[in-house]
Amino acid sequence: MKEVITNTPPQNWYLVLSTLLFSIGVMGVLLRRNAIIILMCIELMLNSVNLLLVSFSAYAGNTDGQVFVFFIMVVAAAEVAVGLALLVSIYRNLGSTDIDVLSKLKG
């Protein structure tokens, strides 16, 4: 077994960090109207959660968390593929990726 970094900071720090990243992601979603940037903010949020899972996995000594992260990545990849395809299609039809234009769901 190779040498590994053993001296790590307390887990609370990771909690705070991922919370902060998540909030930034949410803020971005609220702030921006460009669909691509919103998509990116969502990726950011997913990553903050991933970070959280990995930290828990590492600190609790349980591999399952990392498997979840793996699956989240898989889903995220699929999601981005479909999401971007949607965007392209929307852009083609509307000439814009501004989400405020997409108000067909108005009741």
Add this chain to the structure above:
Amino acid sequence: MEQFIQPINLIGPSLLVPLLPLLGFILLIFFGKQLKTLGPWIASLLVLGSFVLSVYIFSSLGNENNLDYDLFTWLRWGDVSLNFGILIDPLSLIMLLVVTGIGFLIHLYSIGYMHHDEGFVRFFAYLNLFIFFMLLLVMGNSYLVMFIGWEGVGLCSYLLIGFWFTNDAYNDAAKKAFIMNRIGDLGFLLGMFFMLFYLGGLDYATVLGNASTMEKGAPILIAITLLMFVGAMGKSAQIPLYTWLPDAMAGPTPVSALIHAATMVTAGIYMIVRSNILYSLAPFTLEIVMWVGVATSLFAAIIGIKQNDIKKVLAYSTVSQLGLMFAALGLGAYTSGMFHVVTHAFFKALLFLGAGSVIHAMGGEQDMRRMGGLWKYIRLTAITFLIGTLAISGIFPFAGFFSKDEILAAAFHHKIVWVLLSVSSMITAFYMFRLFFLTFFTTFRGTEEEKHHLHESPWTMTLPLAVLALFAIGAGFLGMPSVMHMPHWFNGFLAPVVETSKTILGESHHVDHSTEIMLMLVATALAISSIIFAYVVYLNRKSIPEQDEETKGFAKWVSNKFYIDELYDRVIVKPIMVLSDIFHVVVDKLIIDLFVNASAWMVGFTGRTLRLVQTGNTGFYIFVMVIAMMVLLLIQLVQ
């Protein structure tokens, strides 16, 4: 109750009595086409068979013995089981003989009368069905079986009144008869419920046995008897349920004779005589029965004066006579009432058949104002009709005299009733002779064509007339008044049926011989004076009843039957129809559906309102989502 020895050998014949007409009905209804000519004869012969069997049972049973047995359990639940059984005792024997005997004669008569009708076979099928139900009514050993017959004869009455079903007025009359009877039937049904609940059964033995242990005048008994009397009112056309009977004359004349004069309408009297113990124990009900009878008798007689339709006159006279019988029952003179049922059956059937013969001769004309002088054309009919008229008027020695006299004698201690009944029979004599004179004497008032058509009826019609005329003369001698020092066979025969009542009612008010003779003389004098009055008015002065529109004043009220039909129409029929529409349009469609639709509208409204939340702005959705997340977390934190 005393245990009689069951005459087992009579069970078979007694079962056959009602089954033969039923067989006739089934044959005729299913094979009517094949039995076009033979059918009516088969039907008549089957009824004759029933009659012969009845005579056989009558002769071998006598009045000492009863035949009482259950065939099978019809209804049961828990510990209660209601059986379908047959009872033959003196009372049912009398009715059996009357029903099958007169039934046969009328079947025979109908072969001539209905010959040209296209529903010839169907008519006989219905008649046979009627005989079947009537026999069930009188042969049942429980009120339940009686009720089967009770409703069954109502059905046949419906079918036969509306026999000519293409005529809507006739259909209305039929429907009216059925519904009026149903009102009575509800009373009967509730009466049965009371019996079942308080007296523990419906068969006569149980009911009457348990009732006789009860106190006289017990409220339960009064309730039962009153409710049963409502049933009798419907079936026997008493005030206030009498209006269907005159309308029922829409049916063919033999039907009027058989159902609406001789047999079915007397079912009410049969029922009360059958349950005489109950009635004797409920003096209050007896009082009511009596007053209803008296009122009906007088009321119908008054209406009868101004009727011009030959059958309507007879119908009102039937109502009047039935009232007389109820008055007799109300006075506690059960056997006298029953006696009048028998004599009335003969002479009223005779009168109706005679009227039928007249109508037959006139080619369907029923209005007396267009008749007259028929004596010389249809001599036999006229003579028999005269016998019937004399009998109903109570002239010695015709049948009506004896029975009517007995009732009047029984009423003598109750002076008002006696006076009213005497007036009623006086009026009866008047309008019957009015009818007789207008129809058979003076000059013919019809058209030439009708005059040409006049002819005596075929033998199948005249033979029943002759036979009935014989009975109308002779039947009275079955019950001789005591003043003649002859045995009163009828009372003697029925004695076992009413002996318990006798002891309950105590000593009846027996009039002594001199009073009785006096009563007879008074009654006869009154009748004869009425006849003379009628003679003077309609033969001497040759006055003819005026046309309908010319009547005025009281006469107008009378000839319009006191507007009772119109009253019922306004007070009961119309309001129910209006109520029906109100229920349907207002309550159903407006009120109840309002709640239903309101709940649907609420759902729709909520949807429409909540829809506005969906602004279509994605940013807003996300914002709300974040806020919601925060709120949820905060709630969690606060807790």
Add this chain to the structure above:
Amino acid sequence: MTSDIVFFLLAAVSVFTALMVVFSKSPIYSVMWLIACFFSIAGHYVMLNAQFLAIVHIIVYAGAIMVLMLFTVMLLNLNKESEPHKSIFTKATAVITGGMLFLVLLAAMRSTQLGAYEAPVTTDVGFVQKVGMKLFTDYMLPFEMTSVLFIAAMIGSVVLAKKERNL
């Protein structure tokens, strides 16, 4: 101590780049900042001894997803500041909401008392061997199912992105 410093450095980079993602005017810059952010997160993974994930993360996110994003941005020619500005009120609301969410989440985490882990229990959980064992034994079925998911995503994106034919 060194690890603490490394952590703070990485964390500062992560937060800064994440903020830049949000606040950049041009989508191209946003994409670039996001890639940088992902690299810093990969650094965190290495710190946490999750080497397998760190590598996969870089390959999948930085290598595949972000490239895809970049292509899209460029293909659609979105590389201009065409985005209309939101009102200052909206912006303030967004920032305040984000901040409040951060506070609420922090409070929630504090109240759940998760801070029991001062140091990792075992250190080899993130190695390829361990993750592989887990993935191909316990998570065999979900793993296989992801292939179905991918097929669906592939077909879906092809169908969606295809030019609509005039029928």
Add this chain to the structure above:
Amino acid sequence: MLSLLLLLIPLTFSIVIWFTKGMVSRAAALVGTIIQLAFTAYCYNVFLEAGNKPFEYIYQMAVKPNLVFHFSMDGISMLMVLLTNLLLPLIVLAGFSRYTDKANVFYSLMLLMQMALNGVFISFDAFGYYIFWELALIPIYFIAFIWGGQDRAAVTLKFFIYTLAGSLLMLFGFIYLYTYSPQNSLDWEVLRANPICSCEQGWIFWMLFAAFAIKIPIVPFHTWQPDTYKTAPTQGTMLLSGIMLKMGTYSLIRWLLPIVPDGFKEWQYVAITLSVIGVVYASVIAIMQRDIKKLLAYSSIAHVGLISAGVFTMSRVGLQGSLVQMFAHGVNVVGLFFCADIIMNRTGSNQVEGIGGIRKIAPRFAGWFLVIVLASVALPLTNGFVGEFMLLYSVYGYNTWLSLFAGLTIILGAVYMFRMYQKVVLGEPMLENMQFEDLKWNEQLVLGIIGILIFALGVYPEPIFELTEPVLKTLTP
């Protein structure tokens, strides 16, 4: 196994019929229903000899939650299964004289319905019972919707949502019972043996009662019914009125009475009063109805109102009477709607007024129609009387005045039935060039069988008493 077969035969035929066409599906449906009838007759025999043992079948679908299909049979179930499988061939046969569009779907749905109805009647676990109860709704919805008449979309939707709303309440009731039953079981025996606290039975009573009252229907939950009966194709109406309506009254006896006896007793007076008011109310409305099918619908409300009143008296006579009357009413109402259908088909009019004269042209039809009308007005010696007598007596036993009120149905029933009969059948024909063919062979057969049933049960109802008495003994004190 026998009870499974009872469900499988119609289901198999339902599937087979789907793949047939036109005349063949009709014939196949007839064959299927007759086979089912024959099998039911066999079951009847088995039941009389061996009791419910051969019918016991339990299938545990899930342990947690404890979901069970429990099929069994007692006298009441047997009676209802007999009724269902007896009427189905008649209903199928009734359709032989007319063309049905998409016949395969129609008869397939009908057979599916038969399965569901059988399922309702033999389920002894509330879970299975509920599933079949809802399943029965689906085919009839489509039958009414696809083959219906005027306004069918609105009317069938109303019907569907109305009944579904009731069923939802019933579901809540059952879930509550499930949660509080000792072994988390919905089995009839278990629920019966462990009644919940009587303080809560009132609520449960209303939840279950709502579903049954809508299905029966008891006034004021009835407004879906006349329109649905009018709009649905006549064979659908026969199913609805002949059998499906009996699901409600059957459930009163099977589920409501034994499971919430205290709630039953507590609200008895309300339920009886509602039922009796419904009897008179519906009868009065029927008098002035202008549409034949709606008139029959209201008469049906009146009749079942009396049935439910009888059940709610909780007396032996009331229950016995209601069972007899359920059977009788099922037979009669199918006959009545069949006659109405014949009239409407041949004259093209569905109005009470303005037809007339049918008897003159088609005496045989008029005769059979009269027989059924008489049974419907409860003439003695017809099957209608037996039940009505016992029911009225049971109401009398509960309250004298109420029975007087309920007894008005005897009079009003005669009024509206004879009014209708007179206007439609008697008199002179009022339509110009009216063609009215007399009965065809299949119509003759259906009416003949109904006629025989009417008189057979009217004269000798003993078989029904024999079948149901042992059960009733356990249900009433």
